[in-house]
Amino acid sequence: MPKAQPSRRWLADAALHNPVLVQAAGLTAIIVAATTLQGALLVSILAGLHLVLCEVLASLMKRVPQWLRAAVYTAIGLAIACPAAFLLENLMEYLSASEALSALASALAPLRVFLPLMAVNALTAMRCERYAILHTPGDALRDALANALGYAAAALLVGGVRELLGYGSLGGVQLSQTLRIRGAWMPFGGFLLLGAMAALLKAALRALSVRGIYRGAEKALELAPEDRLERLEKTRQLLIAEVREAMETKNEHEMKNKEPDKESFDEAVAEILEEVDEAKQPEEGIEEEQAAPETPPPRPRIPIEDILLELELEELLDEFRGTEA
Amino acid sequence: MPDETPRWRQRFADNREARDWNLASLLMSLPLLLVGSYYYGANALRTAVVAALAAALCEWAAARLILRKRTIDDWNAVVTGIWIACMLPAEVKSTFAAPVYAAIGAIFAVLVVKIPFGGTMHAPFTPAAAGLAFLTVCFPKTVFNYLPSAQVPPLYNQSLARMLQQGRSVMDGRQLSGILLGQTAGPMGTGCILLIATALLASFMIKKRRGAALVSLAFIVTVAVLSFLMPRVTGAGAGVRLASAGMELCSGSLLFAAVYLLPDPAIMPQRWHTRLGFGSLAGLLCVTMRQLGNLQQGSYEETVWFAVLLADAFMPLLYRLQAEIRNQQEFRERVEAMTAEERLEIVSKKEKEEQQRREADNA
Amino acid sequence: MKDIILSMLTAASYAVFLRNLLFSGGLGASEVLRAAQRNSEILMSSLLVSLFSGAAAGLCHWLSGLLSVFEYAWLAALYGGVLLVLYLVTCGVIVLLPLKAAPFRPILLRRIGMSALNTIVMGVPLLAHQMGESLPGAIGMGLGAGAAFLIVTMLINSGLHILQQNKAIPPMFTGVPAALIYTGLLALAFTGFKGEILFV
Numbered sequence: 022m023p024k025a026q027p028s029r030r031w032l033a034d035a036a037l038h039n040p041v042l043v044q045a046a047g048l049t050a051i052i053v054a055a056t057t058l059q060g061a062l063l064v065s066i067l068a069g070l071h072l073v074l075c076e077v078l079a080s081l082m083k084r085v086p087q088w089l090r091a092a093v094y095t096a097i098g099l100a101i102a103c104p105a106a107f108l109l110e111n112l113m114e115y116l117s118a119s120e121a122l123s124a125l126a127s128a129l130a131p132l133r134v135f136l137p138l139m140a141v142n143a144l145t146a147m148r149c150e151r152y153a154i155l156h157t158p159g160d161a162l163r164d165a166l167a168n169a170l171g172y173a174a175a176a177l178l179v180g181g182v183r184e185l186l187g188y189g190s191l192g193g194v195q196l197s198q199t200l201r202i203r204g205a206w207m208p209f210g211g212f213l214l215l216g217a218m219a220a221l222l223k224a225a226l227r228a229l230s231v232r233g234i235y236r237g238a239e240k241a242l243e244l245a246p247e248d249r250l251e252r253l254e255k256t257r258q259l260l261i262a263e264v265r266e267a268m269e270t271k272n273e274h275e276m277k278n279k280e281p282d283k284e285s286f287d288e289a290v291a292e293i294l295e296e297v298d299e300a301k302q303p304e305e306g307i308e309e310e311q312a313a314p315e316t317p318p319p320r321p322r323i324p325i326e327d328i329l330l331e332l333e334l335e336e337l338l339d340e341f342r343g344t345e346a
Numbered sequence: 347m348p349d350e351t352p353r354w355r356q357r358f359a360d361n362r363e364a365r366d367w368n369l370a371s372l373l374m375s376l377p378l379l380l381v382g383s384y385y386y387g388a389n390a391l392r393t394a395v396v397a398a399l400a401a402a403l404c405e406w407a408a409a410r411l412i413l414r415k416r417t418i419d420d421w422n423a424v425v426t427g428i429w430i431a432c433m434l435p436a437e438v439k440s441t442f443a444a445p446v447y448a449a450i451g452a453i454f455a456v457l458v459v460k461i462p463f464g465g466t467m468h469a470p471f472t473p474a475a476a477g478l479a480f481l482t483v484c485f486p487k488t489v490f491n492y493l494p495s496a497q498v499p500p501l502y503n504q505s506l507a508r509m510l511q512q513g514r515s516v517m518d519g520r521q522l523s524g525i526l527l528g529q530t531a532g533p534m535g536t537g538c539i540l541l542i543a544t545a546l547l548a549s550f551m552i553k554k555r556r557g558a559a560l561v562s563l564a565f566i567v568t569v570a571v572l573s574f575l576m577p578r579v580t581g582a583g584a585g586v587r588l589a590s591a592g593m594e595l596c597s598g599s600l601l602f603a604a605v606y607l608l609p610d611p612a613i614m615p616q617r618w619h620t621r622l623g624f625g626s627l628a629g630l631l632c633v634t635m636r637q638l639g640n641l642q643q644g645s646y647e648e649t650v651w652f653a654v655l656l657a658d659a660f661m662p663l664l665y666r667l668q669a670e671i672r673n674q675q676e677f678r679e680r681v682e683a684m685t686a687e688e689r690l691e692i693v694s695k696k697e698k699e700e701q702q703r704r705e706a707d708n709a
Numbered sequence: 710m711k712d713i714i715l716s717m718l719t720a721a722s723y724a725v726f727l728r729n730l731l732f733s734g735g736l737g738a739s740e741v742l743r744a745a746q747r748n749s750e751i752l753m754s755s756l757l758v759s760l761f762s763g764a765a766a767g768l769c770h771w772l773s774g775l776l777s778v779f780e781y782a783w784l785a786a787l788y789g790g791v792l793l794v795l796y797l798v799t800c801g802v803i804v805l806l807p808l809k810a811a812p813f814r815p816i817l818l819r820r821i822g823m824s825a826l827n828t829i830v831m832g833v834p835l836l837a838h839q840m841g842e843s844l845p846g847a848i849g850m851g852l853g854a855g856a857a858f859l860i861v862t863m864l865i866n867s868g869l870h871i872l873q874q875n876k877a878i879p880p881m882f883t884g885v886p887a888a889l890i891y892t893g894l895l896a897l898a899f900t901g902f903k904g905e906i907l908f909v
Binding site for chain 1: 733734735737738739742789793797818819823826827828831836839880881882884885888890892896
């Protein structure tokens with residue numbers, strides 16, 4: 022696939038891999054704080070800043086152990102969120118004193134308590150660990166900006182709709198006196214709205230991919246985590262069913278006083294384990310596809326221990342470890 | 347797939363059976379509407395008709411656009427709309443008229459609970475309960491603002507549920523008949539206890555509905571027993587406890603939810619013992635919410651639809667646990683039946699193949 | 710002693726039902742959805758959330774009694790620092806585990822990162838301070854947060870399982886959209902307990 026222009030690619034990434042509506046990351050801030058447009062804007066700025074700083078830093082911390090990197094992300098988050106909370110607190114006093122700006126004060130009131138919690142944004146940790154540590158600082162910066170853009174778009178959209186439905190205003194400007202749906206600013210309303218927007222985005226992306234406007238959409242939608250999980254679960258069920266069938270075949274042979282057909286049984290199990298290998302796709306199939314579009318990705322070699330752990334076949338695992346010893 | 351997971355395809359052979367079930371539910375609900383219209387006049391019928399139309403139109407349009415199939419043939423949308431209307435006041439003094447709120451609840455039930463999950467047969471929650479829960483959270487003052495009937499003045503100026511929150515008892519033998527006939531402030535279609543009890547009895551007599559009746563009975567018995575043990579009415583003695591239990595059962599939409607909402611064929615379990623558990627769980631949740639509500643300022647006077655939703659949410663967990671236990675047991679039995687040599691042969695053969703593949707690659 | 714236990718139990722019950730941190734406060738939404746996708750991690754994650762929340766809440770309550778920090782923002786910074794120290798100490802202990810337990814080190818470290826540094830664990834001490842909880846109450850709230858995490862994650866996990874088996878879900882709703890709507894309806898069900906909505 023030819024590389025698109027960086028600006029178009031940012032826009033495409035912000036939509037296709039939208040951190041909120043596709044990756045379901047960083048939801049807390051949106052559900053709690055994005056109840057008004059102003060709140061959504063503040064949250065977007067803070068989240069974006071955190072993301073950019075942490076991703077660039079993570080790309081330079083490849084040799085640092087993962088557990089230490091997580092602490093660094095949180096420390097940076099505290100360094101951003103707590104001063105922001107302090108500034109907001111002082112700003113609120115000023116805004117509340119002014120009649121014209123009291124509406125803004127009430128819109129930002131829910132953020133007072135929540136703002137320091139933005140230090141532990143799940144989106145930051147996810148993007149840093151899945152992308153930034155595997156790429157250069159330049160690529161990490163681009164990814165951070167794309168995700169920040171996608172996050173801001175989702176937050177502003179959700180914040181705007183929730184403010185309109187919940188308070189009848191938009192950006193502090195009162196549009197309707199009668200429209201007051203309490204559920205809009207409650208957490209359940211946030212979840213439902215996010216779900217609806219995620220569905221609309223998915224429908225739009227499918228329409229675009231069908232029209233061939235963005236070919237990457239098909240691949241991304243195919244390799245969605247929920248599909249992989251389903252495939253793995255199906256393979257596990259298949260393994261159970263096949264082993265059961267193989268055992269029955271073996272038992273039938275024994276009952277007929279024949280030599281158990283060990284070879285066919287072993288072949289059946291070996292076949293099943295091969296299918297399990299194939300089902301375990303790499304974590305970031307999209308990034309690998311874009312990184313090396315010409316050569317097919319190498320077939321993953323999964324140690325048998327991991328297969329057995331994954332399928333929770335503890336007894337076989339003990340036996341295997343016994344043979345090793 | 348665990349065989350406890352209920353699907354309409356397991357219960358109904360075809361869409362016609364589903365339609366028959368819903369039409370029977372509609373028939374069971376019509377007497378309540380008639381009583382409601384007797385008490386509250388044309389407002390009651392208007393609210394019900396508007397809600398049913400809103401639900402049906404919404405489902406027709408959404409199913410056409412999103413599901414790409416026709417789903418309103420099973421009449422479930424109409425039933426949902428009517429049930430939502432029954433659980434609301436016939437008249438409200440609010441920004442909008444009562445039919446508007448009923449329509450909002452019906453549209454929510456269809457667009458949020460049914461369509462995203464593939465239609466009635468696959469909704470993980472009871473649509474009417476979700477619609478009422480949404481209205482309760484968004485417009486609490488409207489949903490519980492019961493205006494007295496002009497035609498038949500109520501016995502008390504407050505609903506039984508509100509009186510229970512205040513610890514007042516009104517269970518008096520002289521007024522029992524009035525309470526059973528629905529002569530109390532409350533939702534327009536759920537007050538006539540006698541009719542709802544008759545509907546429950548009829549369910550027991552119809553073979554296909556016996557399972558549903560079992561769920562309702564389990565719910566009612568659980569609520570009765572727990573209310574007897576933990577009375578909300580102030581006072582002591584067995585009489586007070588009985589009065590409290592009686593008021594709990596007759597208050598709000600509890601009995602209506604037990605008979606109509608809870609036994610949703612798409613969610614209700616199939617085996618009789620799991621049905622009893624399902625009904626009991628819903629009863630326990632309902633009583634817990636009501637008891638905790640007494641400790642909170644400004645709590646909702648009716649929470650039965652939230653209890654129905656929570657009970658619906660716990661069902662998949664129960665199925666999953668049952669299926670896990672069953673699968674694990676079966677698989678462990680199979681693995682245990684294998685001899686140690688056979689197990690070693692499987693794993694060592696695979697390891698040899700891995701090693702050969704590595705050698706081939708290195709070469 | 711009885712009062713302490715009662716205080717802890719009350720705070721824990723509030724954290725599970727009336728002040729459910731996920732459904733009344735929206736905390737930990739991403740972590741819960743992620744944990745709900747992996748069956749094997751639910752119990753361990755819940756236990757870790759419980760331990761870290763309880764320990765952080767207790768330590769923060771004790772520290773705020775010693776130090777006079779008046780500005781909420783700097784109090785939050787202090788609490789965040791306490792959580793970081795707690796996390797680093799735990800990771801240090803795991804890193805120094807004997808060789809026999811070495812295979813479990815990467816799994817443990819990965820799970821602790823997700824379970825300790827999240828909005829639930831950081832939110833519990835702050836909310837306990839805002840609500841004026843006592844020390845046992847704060848610890849109880851932390852333990853209740855773990856119980857709430859377990860219940861909610863198991864409910865969502867079983868719901869996701871049902872959704873995966875449901876082939877009738879329209880393509881635009883498969884995956885994340887259906888999961889979010891399901892979670893939203895669960896949150897709606899929990900509002901029946903009529904607790905306070907946090908962060909209002």
